């Protein structure tokens with residue numbers, strides 16, 4: 001049986017990284033040495049994607065050029081549009097992105113699975129096309145409408161909201177989306193990043209690594225928690241009802257999604273940042289129910305379980321009141337984490353060693369084979 005210590009590899013260092021610090025004494029959450037609070041306050045998501053891919057913050061010209069490059073890559077190839085048109089409306093949007101990413105790897109394969117630059121080329125293409133893949137499928141599968149995925153919006157946050165709603169995003173929704181993309185970009189050896197690194201470690205290509213990342217992020221213990229958190233919040237119409245509901249959940253030993261974290265024990269430094277933005281978005285929408293419900297859930301979780309909200313909990317509210325359908329919450333995580341996965345894929349390539357741990361055997365002792373007619 002796996003020991004307490006190694007269950008889920010908790011507390012086990014599985015390698016080195018120069019990309020981010022998570023829960024390290026005296027450092028907090030940093031991306032390449034920059035404090036996440038400074039980045040969330042002052043930067044655009046494109047600056048962070050650049051930081052992930054090129055290992056430095058861009059100057060103004062570099063940023064303008066980078067945005068222009070991403071802008072020029074938004075068009076979806078006809079063959080990909082055709083594939084997206086086959087996916088039913090009831091499919092999960094994460095499956096749409098997984099398929100879209102994988103299919104693009106067939107028609108625009110990576111030039112070399114050993115090269116840093118080819119990883120950057122593919123990543124930029126994916127960053128530019130993911131919002132289009134998702135919304136193209138969304139509008140086509142519901143209304144048979146073939147949208148133009150080449151909007152004039154200048155960044156990924158506004159581009160996505162524009163394609164989803166067919167109109168320019170409100171500034172508050174745009175700014176909130178931008179901050180949320182920054183917060184979701186990178187988080188050290190989380191499950192999906194680790195999956196992408198394991199795939200890369202075999203010298204596989206970047207599409208395979210990204211697809212592994214998407215598949216791993218999908219689950220509710222990881223990225224899927226933002227969708228599951230929304231389901232909890234919207235179940236209750238008053239804070240008192242939420243309090244009672246939570247006690248029922250505790251009695252049934254159910255997990256409350258959007259709470260707890262493998263690495264953090266007191267709080268998730270990203271949560272306070274997104275909570276402030278969620279409050280603004282809720283207030284602007286005139287919400288008098290969901291935010292108070294969410295705050296009561298937060299209080300009960302802390303008072304009774306000593307568990308704190310992670311980034312997913314208040315992200316859910318900010319997306320909801322920005323008019324994003326719940327099952328698109330985790331795909332937004334993909335838009336952002338693609339840059340973080342890419343940084344890890346490149347780092348893995350630069351210092352590659354096949355990732356292949358061993359396991360403690362818990363099966364039967366060696367025994368004699370029994371011929372089939374004697375079993």
Ligand code: COA
Nearest residue numbers: 008220221222225254255256257258259260261262310312
């Ligand atoms: N709701 C209720 N109880 C929770 C909980 C939650 N969200 N998160 C942890 N716990 C409880 C566990 O049931 C366990 O209780 P026990 O010791 O009585 O069995 C204890 O806290 C320790 O949790 P454990 O599952 O061992 O921690 P972990 O490090 O393996 O799990 C998570 C970390 C994130 C998977 C876990 O906190 C969780 O499932 N959270 C909900 C999903 C989520 O929000 N994921 C996004 C993470 S960013």
